[in-house]
Amino acid sequence: MFEKAKDVLVIGLGIFGYELAVKLAKEGLNVLAVDKNTKIINQIKDEVTDALVADAANEDALKELSVDKFDKIILGLSSNFESxxxxxxxxxxLGAKNIIAKASTNIQKEILLKIGADEVILPEKEIATKLAEKIARPNILDFFELGDETAVATIKVPEKFYNKSLAEIDLRRKHNITAIILIRDGRAKLIKDASLKLEKGDELVVAGEEDSIKKVFSK
Known part of the structure; x- marks a missing residue:
């Protein structure tokens, strides 16, 4: 059933696992959702590729899932750490390739990485961080870290840049930030003319050092 690339197994359908499984399926991935609660499986079965009742802490049950066939396995079982x-x-x-687990604390994260998880996330911590960023830097609408302290961000043009051109602002020379795309009235276009003046309501997609982007567009 799960033969093509991007096959995902989601085990544990609490709020995190359930929402993730549904969103991945909507993105076109093959998703098998697993939980030991029959009611939850009945709720999700029409929203994912397949859904099965199984106990994730039972080796025989996991063996039946052919876990080695999945590209990624996501575990949303942090409420029961032993399981x-x-x-x-x-x-x-059983030969699982890539295991992403959800943890509740930093100590849990360290333990899970040591016993074999490839990646461990702390959703509550990450949500808190993003909310703090959103409150502290309302002009930064979206932020994607690329690694090596670089990032791509979608920003709302701050008032200090109204009626100024990119040539005047000179982001590249002054701050090592490159403006890539201008979004105006809901339409996006590549920036080719640095003399174009920015207006209230404009958005920019920029790339550069994380700290520089946050510093320039925080106010």
Missing amino acids: LILCITYLRK
Whole structure:
């Protein structure tokens, strides 16, 4: 059933796992959703590729899922840490390729990485960080870290740049930031003319150093 690339197994359908499974399916991925709660499986079965009732802490049950066939396995079992540890241990034994686990604390994260998880996320911590960024820097609408302290961001043009051209602002020379796309009235276009004046309501997609972007567009 799950033969093509981008096959994902989501185990544990709390709020995090359920929403993630549905969104991945809507993105066109093959998603098998697994939980030991029959009611939850009945709720999600029409929104994903397949949904099965199974106990993630049972090695035989995991074996039946052919876990080695999936590109990614996402675990949303942080409410039961013992089950999560058993699940990761069995998944590794059964040849799972890429395990992403959800943890509740930093200590849990460290333990899960040591026993075989490839990646561990702390959703509550990440949400809190993003909310703090949104409140502190309302002009930065979206922010994507590329690594090596570089990022791509969508920003709302601040008032200090109204009626000024990119040539006047000179982001590249002064701040090592490159403006790539201008979004005006809902329409996006590549920036080719640095003499174009920015207006209230404009948005820019920019690339550069994380700290520079945050500093320039925070106010």
